[in-house]
Amino acid sequence: MVDILIRxxxxxxxxxxxxxxxxxxxxxxxxxxxxxxxxxxxxxxYQADIVLDASKQAVLPGFVNTHSHLWQSLMKGSADNExxxxxxxxxxxxILYTSNQRLLKExxxxxxxxxxxxxxxxxxxxxxxxxxMDGLNPRICEAFQQIGIRGIHALQxxxxxxxxxxxxxxxxxxxxxxxxxxxxxxxxxxxxxxxLGPCTPYICSKSxxxxxxxxxxxxxxxIQIHVAEAPYEVELIMKEQGRxxxxxxxxxxxxxxxxxxxxxxxxxDEEKNILKKYNVAVSHNPESNMKLGSGVMDLPWMLKQGVNxxxxxxxxxxxxxxxxxGAIRAxxxxxxxxxxxxxxxxxxxxxxxxxINGARALGLEKEIGSIERDKRADIILIDxxxxxxxxxGNVENMLVHCSLGSDVETVIIDGKIVxxxxxxxxxxxxxxxxxxxxxxxxxxxxxxxxxxxxxxxxRT
Amino acid sequence: MVDILIRxxxxxxxxxxxxxxxxxxxxxxxxxxxxxxxxxxxxxxYQADIVLDASKQAVLPGFVNTHSHLWQSLMKGSADNExxxxxxxxxxxxILYTSNQRLLKExxxxxxxxxxxxxxxxxxxxxxxxxxMDGLNPRICEAFQQIGIRGIHALQxxxxxxxxxxxxxxxxxxxxxxxxxxxxxxxxxxxxxxxLGPCTPYICSKSxxxxxxxxxxxxxxxIQIHVAEAPYEVELIMKEQGRxxxxxxxxxxxxxxxxxxxxxxxxxDEEKNILKKYNVAVSHNPESNMKLGSGVMDLPWMLKQGVNxxxxxxxxxxxxxxxxxGAIRAxxxxxxxxxxxxxxxxxxxxxxxxxINGARALGLEKEIGSIERDKRADIILIDxxxxxxxxxGNVENMLVHCSLGSDVETVIIDGKIVxxxxxxxxxxxxxxxxxxxxxxxxxxxxxxxxxxxxxxxxRT
Numbered sequence: 001m002v003d004i005l006i007r008x009x010x011x012x013x014x015x016x017x018x019x020x021x022x023x024x025x026x027x028x029x030x031x032x033x034x035x036x037x038x039x040x041x042x043x044x045x046y047q048a049d050i051v052l053d054a055s056k057q058a059v060l061p062g063f064v065n066t067h068s069h070l071w072q073s074l075m076k077g078s079a080d081n082e083x084x085x086x087x088x089x090x091x092x093x094x095i096l097y098t099s100n101q102r103l104l105k106e107x108x109x110x111x112x113x114x115x116x117x118x119x120x121x122x123x124x125x126x127x128x129x130x131x132x133m134d135g136l137n138p139r140i141c142e143a144f145q146q147i148g149i150r151g152i153h154a155l156q157x158x159x160x161x162x163x164x165x166x167x168x169x170x171x172x173x174x175x176x177x178x179x180x181x182x183x184x185x186x187x188x189x190x191x192x193x194x195x196l197g198p199c200t201p202y203i204c205s206k207s208x209x210x211x212x213x214x215x216x217x218x219x220x221x222x223i224q225i226h227v228a229e230a231p232y233e234v235e236l237i238m239k240e241q242g243r244x245x246x247x248x249x250x251x252x253x254x255x256x257x258x259x260x261x262x263x264x265x266x267x268x269d270e271e272k273n274i275l276k277k278y279n280v281a282v283s284h285n286p287e288s289n290m291k292l293g294s295g296v297m298d299l300p301w302m303l304k305q306g307v308n309x310x311x312x313x314x315x316x317x318x319x320x321x322x323x324x325x326g327a328i329r330a331x332x333x334x335x336x337x338x339x340x341x342x343x344x345x346x347x348x349x350x351x352x353x354x355x356i357n358g359a360r361a362l363g364l365e366k367e368i369g370s371i372e373r374d375k376r377a378d379i380i381l382i383d384x385x386x387x388x389x390x391x392x393g394n395v396e397n398m399l400v401h402c403s404l405g406s407d408v409e410t411v412i413i414d415g416k417i418v419x420x421x422x423x424x425x426x427x428x429x430x431x432x433x434x435x436x437x438x439x440x441x442x443x444x445x446x447x448x449x450x451x452x453x454x455x456x457x458x459r460t
Numbered sequence: 461m462v463d464i465l466i467r468x469x470x471x472x473x474x475x476x477x478x479x480x481x482x483x484x485x486x487x488x489x490x491x492x493x494x495x496x497x498x499x500x501x502x503x504x505x506y507q508a509d510i511v512l513d514a515s516k517q518a519v520l521p522g523f524v525n526t527h528s529h530l531w532q533s534l535m536k537g538s539a540d541n542e543x544x545x546x547x548x549x550x551x552x553x554x555i556l557y558t559s560n561q562r563l564l565k566e567x568x569x570x571x572x573x574x575x576x577x578x579x580x581x582x583x584x585x586x587x588x589x590x591x592x593m594d595g596l597n598p599r600i601c602e603a604f605q606q607i608g609i610r611g612i613h614a615l616q617x618x619x620x621x622x623x624x625x626x627x628x629x630x631x632x633x634x635x636x637x638x639x640x641x642x643x644x645x646x647x648x649x650x651x652x653x654x655x656l657g658p659c660t661p662y663i664c665s666k667s668x669x670x671x672x673x674x675x676x677x678x679x680x681x682x683i684q685i686h687v688a689e690a691p692y693e694v695e696l697i698m699k700e701q702g703r704x705x706x707x708x709x710x711x712x713x714x715x716x717x718x719x720x721x722x723x724x725x726x727x728x729d730e731e732k733n734i735l736k737k738y739n740v741a742v743s744h745n746p747e748s749n750m751k752l753g754s755g756v757m758d759l760p761w762m763l764k765q766g767v768n769x770x771x772x773x774x775x776x777x778x779x780x781x782x783x784x785x786g787a788i789r790a791x792x793x794x795x796x797x798x799x800x801x802x803x804x805x806x807x808x809x810x811x812x813x814x815x816i817n818g819a820r821a822l823g824l825e826k827e828i829g830s831i832e833r834d835k836r837a838d839i840i841l842i843d844x845x846x847x848x849x850x851x852x853g854n855v856e857n858m859l860v861h862c863s864l865g866s867d868v869e870t871v872i873i874d875g876k877i878v879x880x881x882x883x884x885x886x887x888x889x890x891x892x893x894x895x896x897x898x899x900x901x902x903x904x905x906x907x908x909x910x911x912x913x914x915x916x917x918x919r920t
Contacts, residue, residue, distance in 0.1 A: 076862055077853025081806040120847045290793035291861070293802040320861040321848055333750035333790060334797070342753040346541040387580045387889060388781055388865075391897040393537025401751070401780040402536055405848075406866040429847060437851040 002048045003415060004028040007039045009054025009381065010395050014061050014355045014370040018348060020395070026059060028377040031189065031415035036371050050417070052410060056385035058395055060351070061370050062128025062150075062378040062411065063324035064358025066283040067224070067262045069315030070118035070132040070140065071099065071111045074440045076316040084230070084292050092317065093163065094447030099135065100166045101446070108139040110439050115143035117436040118322055120429055123149060124422065125323040125405035128378035128413045129358065129368060131312075133197040133224055133262075136168070136176040141184040144192050148418045148426045150378060152362060154197030154224040155180060159208045163452040170208060174215070181219060190367070191414050195221040200229075201245050202236050206252065213254050222258035222363055224283070225249070228271075229263040229294050246271035255280060260361050262312070265295040272301060281308045281361035284353070286330040287321075288314030299335045300344050310361040311354045323405040328354050332400050347396040381410040462508045463875060464488040467499045469514025469841065470855050474521050474815045474830040478808060480855070486519060488837040491649065491875035496831050510877070512870060516845035518855055520811070521830050522588025522610075522838040522871065523784035524818025526743040527684070527722045529775030530578035530592040530600065531559065531571045534900040536776040544690070544752050552777065553623065554907030559595070560626045561906070568599040570899050575603035577896040578782055580889055583609060584882065585783040585865035588838035588873045589818065589828060591772075593657040593684055593722075596628070596636035601644040601652050608878045608886045610838060612822060614657030614684040615640060619668045623912040630668060634675070641679060650827075651874050655681040660689075661705050662696050666712065673714050682718040682823055684743070685709070688731075689723040689754050706731035715740060720821050722772070725755040732761060741768045741821035744813070746790040747781075748774030759795045760804050770821040771814045783865040788814050792860050807856040841870040 004027070011024030013036060025042040027035040035042055075095060079087045099110050111134060122130050129150040134140055136155055144151030155177045159170050168176075177196070185194040196216045198204045204212065216223050227245050228234055234245060241248045246267060249255055255278040262283040264275070275282065284297050302309045311327045313319050319326075328350050335345050359369025367376050382403060384392060389402050411419040418426055464487070471484030473496060485502040487495040495502055535555060539547045559570050571594060582590050589610040594600055596615055604611030615637045619630050628636075637656070645654040656676045658664045664672065676683050687705050688694055694705055701708045706727060709715055715738040722743040724735070735742065744757050762769045771791060773782045788810050795805050819829025827836050842863055844852060849862050871879040878886055 074851060075853070076849075076851075077855075077858035079802075080854060080857040081803045083803060117847060117850075124847060287793060290797040291802065293796040293800045293804070295800055296797060320853075320858070323848070323864075330793060333747060334793075336753040337750040337756060337794070340753045340755055342539075342751065343541045343543060344753070387577060387584060387893060388783070389536075390577075390893050391534060391536075391900045393535070393780075394540060395537075397540040398537035398780070404783075404864050404866050406864050433847060433850050440851045 002027050002029040002034055002046050004050045004052065004412070004417070005042065005046055005048035006052045006054050006059055006379065006381070007043060009057045009059035011036065011059045011371060012351065012396065013372065014352055015372050018352070024059065026371055026379060028412065028415050031376055033371060033373055033375050033377050035373060052381065054381050056383065057409065058382040058384055058399060059371070060380050060382065061355045061368065062380045062413065063126050063354045064129040064310065064362065064369060065122060065127045065312050065322065065324055066131050066260060066310040066358045066361050067285055067312035067314055068118070068130060068132050068322060069134055070115040071134055072315030072317035073118035073121065073322070074114045074436060074443065076320040078317055089452055093166070093452040094450045095443050096166050097450045097452070098443045098446040100168070103135070103137060108137050110443065111135065111137040112139035112143055113432060113435040113439055115140045116147060116427060116432045118316065119143060119147045119149045120424055120427070120432060122322045123147065123411050123419050123424060124408065125325060126380040126382065126408035126411065127322065127324050128380065128411060129362070129364070131224065131362065133199070136173060136180060138180050138183065141180070141187065141192050145188050146427060147424070148413050148416055150191050150368065150413055152193045152195060153180065153184065154195045156197045156199055157208070157212055158199045158203045159205050161203050165453065174211065177215070185219070189414070193221070195224060197224045200226045200233060201248055202233060202240065209252055209254065213252065213257060216257050222260055223254060224260040224262060227261040227264055228266040231266050234266050244268055244271050246274045250274055250278070258363055263289065263294065263297065265289060265297050272298065276305050276307050281310060283312045283361060284309050284331065285312045285314040285327070286334050287327055288318040290330060290334060292318055296334060296338045299331070300339060303349065308357055308360050309353055310358040324354055325403055325405045328400050347394070347400040350400050351396055377412055377415040379412045380408055383407045383409045462487050462489040462494055462506050464510045464512065464872070465502070465506055465508035466512045466514050466519055466839065466841070467503060469517045469519035471496065471519040471831060472811065472856065473832065474812055475832050478812070484519065486831055486839060488872065488875050491836055493831060493833055493835050493837050495833060512841065514841050516843065517869065518842040518844055518859060519831070520840050520842065521815045521828065522840045522873065523586050523814045524589040524770065524822065524829060525582060525587045525772050525782065525784055526591050526720060526770040526818045526821050527745055527772035527774055528578070528590060528592050528782060529594055530575040531594055532775030532777035533578035533581065533782070534574045534896060534903065536780040538777055549912055553626070553912040554910045555903050556626050557623070557910045557912070558903045558906040560628070563595070563597060568597050570903065571595065571597040572599035572603055573892060573895040573899055575600045576607060576887060576892045578776065579603060579607045579609045580884055580887070580892060582782045583607070583871050583879050583884060584868065585785060586840040586842065586868035586871065587782065587784050588840065588871060589822070589824070591684065591822065593659070596633060596640060598640050598643065601640070601647065604652050605648050606887060607884070608873050608876055610651050610828065610873055612653045612655060613640065613644065614655045616657045616659055617668070617672055618659045618663045619665050621663050625913065634671065637675070645679070649874070653681070655684060657684045660686045660693060661708055662693060662700065669712055669714065673712065673717060676717050682720055683714060684720040684722060685714070687721040687724055688726040691726050694726050704728055704731050706734050710734055710738070718823055723749065723754065723757065725749060725757050727758070732758065736765050736767050741770060743772045743821060744769050744791065745772045745774040745787070746794050747787055748778040750790060750794060752778055756794060756798045759791070760799060763809065768817055768820050769813055770818040784814055785863055785865045788860050807854070807860040810860050811856055837872055837875040839872045840868055843867045843869045
């Protein structure tokens with residue numbers, strides 16, 4: 001007797017061969033995939049407690065969202081057509097200030113409910129693994145644990161270019177980071193991970209970056225860092241360090257660690273070659289880059305050179321959603337029009353970017369990212385029976401260009417059914433949303449008088 | 461006693477002042493809007509047969525989709541990363557051939573069911589007015605009539621660059637066009653309209669274009685035409701006519717008529733100024749332009765100069781959907797990234813492009829496109845209560861960047877509730893889809909042996 005049998009679906013395995021099984025089945029026992037194959041073969045071989053009929057559904061490995069800031073879910077819809085820095089200073093900073101004030105008082109509920117809300121949206125849109133680069137709030141992982149998502153908290157660190165009243169002392173940051181790591185790394189049978197997230201190369205001083213690198217080496221965990229999202233960053237680093245961002249990161253040894261570089265828009269050819277040399281994974285956030293007018297990452301070069309490019313939504317304040325099908329579709333459209341060439345990217349590759357490439361970026365490719373025997377059972381069922389996906393054409397193409405996030409019907413994470421028929425089974429959705437709404441109101445109220453006072457408080 | 465009272469919604473009127481009523485109501489009697497205002501005022505003033513509670517919903521004029529090819533709904537998901545012309549010749553032409561063979565045998569059901577399916581998708585995603593540039597099939601308007609959408613059939617005309625075996629003789633085209641015009645123009649109390657759709661400036665000979673202009677003058681209807689979608693078109697027209705496309709259309713008097721120019725990507729500054737001078741409306745199809753790698757229309761110039769830009773999905777074979785919220789979002793993201801400037805466009809303008817600008821493009825601005833007293837009651841209710849739209853930020857911004865087509869809950873067209881709680885009330889959705897699927901299979905089977913033989917069969 002096995003736990004779950006999914007039958008009669010179109011199984012897009014995302015395995016090495018990119019196998020698609022037209023009438024396929026997946027067998028799950030405990031947290032892992034026990035078997036994958038044609039329905040007729042597996043149905044006669046296994047008896048299951050739960051049988052999920054996936055007729056007219058696509059069965060995929062869950063999406064891996066390689067970059068987000070979950071707390072921003074409180075702020076969705078806040079930025080429209082403001083310049084990036086105005087919006088950061090006028091809208092995000094006040095919220096960060098309030099959040100920081102609360103952290104100092106050991107009131108951790110804000111990011112907890114924001115993260116739960118963000119995870120609800122993520123799961124509803126088919127994400128089974130999410131990485132959030134967020135502050136040192138110990139309850140973010142509690143949200144992962146409770147809702148049942150595979151979650152990675154990349155601990156956001158910074159000691160410069162942040163208003164002093166928001167910045168925590170370095171010693172406290174490192175202390176809190178170690179506490180969170182000890183409590184949460186590999187919690188829930190490995191479903192929860194911790195890594196380090198120095199925000200950008202310029203927002204940490206060189207000595208702090210070196211401390212962070214040393215810590216990541218001790219922990220043997222990857223580092224995630226924003227790189228070259230906007231030209232001003234590149235200029236600043238050139239001015240301060242006399243090197244391009246990637247050159248700088250190479251020089252201090254950061255790239256010797258497993259690195260996930262986010263955005264990677266404004267890179268020189270030399271920098272791109274360094275990315276390749278060090279096997280740096282790139283987290284591509286097309287919707288955020290478009291909405292903020294940041295620019296276009298050179299996807300064709302990356303793919304041609306074999307750089308591992310994964311997809312992400314970025315935070316819900318610059319997108320403004322956590323819908324990976326939206327990110328996939330935006331990537332498809334953006335690169336075709338940028339290069340005025342509809343052959344520059346295909347749906348098959350885009351779906352791999354959102355699944356197995358994401359797993360590889362996070363160092364989890366042996367555990368997740370494809371539907372293969374012995375991998376963790378992170379699986380989503382996407383309905384293809386609605387008017388907008390009929391008549392069915394090429395399934396990969398339709399998932400990328402026709403399907404909506406709301407077509408995700410069922411989500412299984414680590415062998416547990418977390419969403420069934422679009423209802424999350426692990427938390428009370430309405431309660432979480434109401435708490436998140438209450439907290440947003442409180443934050444806005446508490447931040448009303450606050451005006452950020454910017455000062456470079458670098459150590460070096 | 462009035463027919464319908466919508467209450468407690470956030471009413472985004474799209475009227476001249478762009479009024480948003482936070483707790484608003486709309487009163488509908490027969491096919492028209494009788495009153496709009498705050499809920500508390502209107503509730504005490506009117507008794508209604510049907511009361512729709514729009515709490516936590518946005519109430520908008522229905523979207524106006526100014527360009528599509530409805531029959532392509534059979535082909536959604538067929539094109540992935542093929543060059544445009546390969547796809548046209550290998551995938552679209554065979555279907556057109558079969559369709560033409562059937563038309564010659566007076567078998568009209570293909571486009572009828574394809575159009576019904578496309579209208580189902582359109583309505584489900586909030587479109588209340590759709591223009592389709594489609595062949596001379598008399599049953600397309602029958603589909604509009606039956607499902608209850610506001611429909612415009614722009615009769616597609618061509619006498620060159622189409623394989624001879626697909627092309628109908630000009631005399632037959634004009635005869636059929638007149639038949640369709642007589643039967644359908646202003647049918648269903650004006651809900652259905654006919655206009656002329658010479659496909660592109662180069663796909664009609666000059667003399668045929670002149671005939672079409674004369675016919676449109678007699679009918680007093682607008683003309684819709686694709687213009688400057690790709691550089692090769694511009695080159696071809698330059699070579700044949702010694703003028704740029706818009707110059708050419710001006711020279712033959714086409715722009716003296718009310719004109720809707722579709723795409724308008726590869727225009728010179730001179731051409732853009734001519735568009736402005738003649739008050740030509742531009743139908744902008746961002747997702748199609750992106751997917752096909754066509755290029756980027758100069759939206760900031762158009763908006764700055766006061767050119768009326770409306771939005772559209774294009775056909776479902778090059779998008780691959782009929783989701784206007786997708787088109788709105790794509791336009792937002794595309795122009796911000798193209799100009800590397802997040803302030804280049806805002807959500808308020810984007811929603812107007814999808815509603816009142818569309819109405820104006822089609823010459824229907826006195827009848828539809830905004831929620832105002834005496835206008836036709838074409839109204840949609842979009843749910844804002846789901847996790848991905850909470851907590852609520854700026855509503856316009858959230859509709860553009862967070863909402864999905866599937867959030868459209870209720871659709872009223874010409875005062876009739878056509879969709880309620882995501883169920884279409886006027887046709888049997890499953891029956892229509894099954895018929896469309898059957899027909900797609902038949903088309904593919906019948907077209908199996910067909911290889912298009914291209915020849916320029918121009919008269920001039």
